[in-house]
Amino acid sequence: MSLLRKVNLEVQKYRLKRRSRQISFDLLKASILLGTVGGLAVAMIWTYAFVLSSPYFRIRETVVRGCKELTEKDVLAVAALPPGTNLLACNLEKTARAIRRNPWIREVFVGRELPDRIVIEVRERQPIAVLKHADGLFLVDREGLLFKRLEGMDDIDLPVLTGSEGSPETERALFGQSLALLDFLGRTQTFP
Incomplete structure (x- = not known):
């Protein structure tokens, strides 16, 4: 075997050894990183379970x-x-x-x-009136929302709005004006 061939073999051996050390070092780093991430995940899951069951x-x-x-x-x-x-x-x-x-x-x-x-x-909700509707008597708030059907045991002292038999548009307009009037009267000091 020639000297050049021997030198080439030695160089290749050295490179393989160096590469294998680098690969081993990279594998060690990856293993440590994965172990750390896994350990943190387990610790977080354990902490979560502990907090949710803690008295x-x-x-x-x-x-x-x-x-x-x-x-x-x-x-x-x-x-x-x-x-x-x-x-x-x-x-x-x-x-x-x-x-x-x-x-x-x-x-x-x-x-x-x-x-x-x-x-x-x-x-x-603050009721400002009682509306007599075809379905019964309902409490009405400032926004005009019918929010509760009156029952026999309810003790309410509020004005009663009646006359809702026209078209829906007319009813809505009159209802809005009635609520505005009640709101105004409720804010004035002279009206009881």
């Missing part, structure tokens, strides 16, 4: 603000938030939707106060 974040108190017509018990009954539910696991939007189904509720905000409290703020 520290259990609902101990539910505060309801803004009730006038409704009682706190009425709001809590439709909210369906049993004590002991995890604060972070409860669906606030679902709770707000359930509360909004009550005809007296105009707006609702449901929020968390860490570590153990749910706050429910409601804005109720």
